Amino acid sequence: MITGCCPYCGAEYALSEARCWECKVALSEEIPSPTLAAGQPDEEVLYELDDWPAATRVELTRVLAERVIPSRWEPGLTLAVRQVDEELAENVLDELEESALLDEDDDDDDDDDGEDGAVAQAAMADLFVAADRLMHEPTDGVVGAELGAAAAIVGESPPPFGIEDQLWVKLRELSAAVCAGLDTRADPDVVSADARNLRELLRPYV
Structure with a gap:
């Protein structure tokens, strides 16, 4: 089988094919x-x-052509340029590598946002369970500690997907009120009422 290198991405292909199998660009x-x-x-x-x-190799070919830097793809995804154009070509390579790294960082940030959202969502569920129990047993120190731990996560996390900022602020305020009542050993009826308000706020979201 006679093969050649795609002039766009450098992948080897059969000359009988009409489209590069890797970058999908029509070879015609x-x-x-x-x-x-x-x-x-x-x-x-x-x-x-x-x-x-x-996709990055195709972009490399495009930029080199745009900057009038002659190039050629060889087997093994190897790019050839004239030695006199080495500095110009390396500038293009550096630019595209830097851009690719920035894209990876953005992807990592997106992953981090997803993880943070899952943690915050789990904390909301923990708050709901603790508030429900504390509403009936406002002097239970163990449940109070569980609510405090979940409230701390909510206080440090951005709102998860689908939760509006205004609701998140309200959730933090009610959580803080319950925690403050527990810390100051407030009247159990007050703690119970605050816990009920917190539970009712969370009910539609857990």
């Missing part, structure tokens, strides 16, 4: 220019980019 489209022909007398620099995703 105009080849990016300027291209670096093989066998030229100019010294060349090679970059092995097998750890780059296809």
Whole structure:
């Protein structure tokens, strides 16, 4: 089977195919220019980019062509440029690598947000259970400690998905009121009433 390298992402493909199997670009489209022909007398620099995703390699080809830096893909996802263009090419590589790292950081932040949301959601459920029990047993120190631990998580966490900021503020205020009543050994009826208010606020969300 006769193969070639996709001029966009560098992946090898059968010449009989109409579309690159990796980057999905139609191989009948105009080849990016300027291209670096093989066998030229100019010294060349090679970059092995097998750890780059296809979309980033396509973007690399586009930027090189846009900046009039001749390039050529070789087997093994290896990019060739003229030695005289080495500095220019490396600037492009650095820019795209930095952009990819920023994207990874954004993904990590999204993952962190998801984890924080799950923790906050679990704390809401714990608050509901503790408030329900404390409403009936306002002097139970163990339940009070459980409510305090959940309230601390709510106080330090952003609102989970679907919870409005105004509701989150109210939840923090009611949780703090119950905790304050427990800390100051307030009248059990007051603690019970505050716990009831907290439970009723949480009921639709747990």
